[in-house]
Amino acid sequence: MIHDSTYRIVLAITGGGTESIGELLRHGRGSDTMIEAIVPYSKESLDSFIGKEPSRYASIDTARDMAMSAYRHALYLNSMTEKNDHENLIGIGVTCKLARITNERQGRQHEIHFASQSYFKTTSSSLFLKENTSREEQEEIATEFIIENIASLCNPDEKLQYSVLKKKMVKELIKDEAEAELPLAELLLKTLENINSEKDVQPLKIDLGINDSKPRIIFSGSFNPCHAKHIEMAKIAAGKYNEPVNFEISLANVDKPPIDYISLKERINSLLKYREEKYMGNIFLTNSPLFAEKAILFPNSIFLIGTDTLNRLFNEKYYRNGEDKQSLLKHFQKYNIRFMVFRRNNADIDMDMEIPDICDLVPLDRYADDGTSSTMIRKKRREKCSDHVI
Numbered sequence: 318m319i320h321d322s323t324y325r326i327v328l329a330i331t332g333g334g335t336e337s338i339g340e341l342l343r344h345g346r347g348s349d350t351m352i353e354a355i356v357p358y359s360k361e362s363l364d365s366f367i368g369k370e371p372s373r374y375a376s377i378d379t380a381r382d383m384a385m386s387a388y389r390h391a392l393y394l395n396s397m398t399e400k401n402d403h404e405n406l407i408g409i410g411v412t413c414k415l416a417r418i419t420n421e422r423q424g425r426q427h428e429i430h431f432a433s434q435s436y437f438k439t440t441s442s443s444l445f446l447k448e449n450t451s452r453e454e455q456e457e458i459a460t461e462f463i464i465e466n467i468a469s470l471c472n473p474d475e476k477l478q479y480s481v482l483k484k485k486m487v488k489e490l491i492k493d494e495a496e497a498e499l500p501l502a503e504l505l506l507k508t509l510e511n512i513n514s515e516k517d518v519q520p521l522k523i524d525l526g527i528n529d530s531k532p533r534i535i536f537s538g539s540f541n542p543c544h545a546k547h548i549e550m551a552k553i554a555a556g557k558y559n560e561p562v563n564f565e566i567s568l569a570n571v572d573k574p575p576i577d578y579i580s581l582k583e584r585i586n587s588l589l590k591y592r593e594e595k596y597m598g599n600i601f602l603t604n605s606p607l608f609a610e611k612a613i614l615f616p617n618s619i620f621l622i623g624t625d626t627l628n629r630l631f632n633e634k635y636y637r638n639g640e641d642k643q644s645l646l647k648h649f650q651k652y653n654i655r656f657m658v659f660r661r662n663n664a665d666i667d668m669d670m671e672i673p674d675i676c677d678l679v680p681l682d683r684y685a686d687d688g689t690s691s692t693m694i695r696k697k698r699r700e701k702c703s704d705h706v707i
Contacts, residue, residue: 319464320346322471326407327387327394329355331363332375333413334429334459341464350471352394352406355387368574375414377443377491380432382574383410388434389575392506393513403506407470408434411463415446415455424448429459431466432577436502439578440494442466450486458484495578501602508568508575508604517637518569520610523602527589530598532563536621537611539573540566541580542587546686550659551596553684554621557657561598562621564588569606571635609637609645612652619655624666627658627676649675661686 338354357366364370367382388408413429427446469477511518551562568576591597656676
């Protein structure tokens with residue numbers, strides 16, 4: 318059934334469930350579906366594969382990062398052929414934390430996380446297992462779970478009925494998915510193609526049409542999620558310039574994997590909570606992680622940034638090919654770009670950096686950073702989720 322479909326996959330697995338690779342290949346015609354199977358088993362290998370060190374290796378977030386990297390790799394391998402079938406490519410990521418044969422810690426959670434990334438869709442499913450099951454039993458469940466998920470992806474018109482849920486050792490299943498309309502799917506495709514080619518980005522943007530305000534004040538960020546300090550910064554800027562603030566999320570990030578559709582949905586929803594507020598302008602999605610690229614998309618604008626972003630702004634690691642500080646400054650001046658800088662706790666401005674005239678520092682008595690961060694919020698959510706599952 319899997320090999321009868323038109324879909325082709327790159328599969329990445331770590332921590333368990335690798336028997337599914339053999340299962341996919343043992344019956345013949347495996348090359349009809351499988352482009353490549355990857356097992357980034359060590360921490361160093363997995364970090365390199367997804368482009369960062371994850372906060373938790375066995376998690377659905379890591380599985381989605383693996384799926385995105387697998388999809389990007391599928392696109393890269395497909396570009397070497399004469400086929401133009403990016404709509405039939407699927408990247409799959411699986412990360413497991415299964416029972417240890419020895420030295421098993423009491424209460425250690427056993428979990429299997431499966432994620433997929435394709436042109437139009439991101440999916441995720443997490444299976445949590447009860448204690449007191451053997452490694453062999455869990456490997457069998459992991460293989461069955463992976464194969465059933467892949468079969469569902471290859472036959473999207475058939476409703477998935479998990480046979481593993483009938484097994485007594487299964488505790489809980491959590492699923493999610495998000496689909497993209499054509500403009501967003503094309504934006505992600507262009508983003509991944511840019512990363513694969515390692516060429517400078519041709520800046521692109523999508524207007525979500527939340528507000529018809531002119532995009533003059535731009536707040537660029539990951540907003541994972543948007544929190545109270547983001548909103549305070551937006552209020553201060555809107556009050557100073559008497560204009561709403563427009564929010565921009567780039568699917569690409571210099572230091573992190575691209576954003577998948579599930580994560581993007583969550584980030585946009587965290588902003589939409591404020592859509593009726595006077596300071597709220599529009600929301601834009603782009604493929605442009607660097608401010609040099611954002612300047613082309615949003616000329617004559619004021620960008621809201623924090624201290625850490627200011628330090629990166631003129632760091633040569635984040636320059637485009639052939640660029641230096643002077644050429645970057647000329648580029649910003651050409652597009653009439655300014656920066657409104659909000660200082661953060663425990664994030665000092667680089668003492669070796671001469672702050673350019675295009676940067677305006679918000680006085681410390683005007684903006685009080687209490688240390689709130691999206692990272693801290695995500696950590697608390699994970700702890701609550703972990704308490705719920707266990």
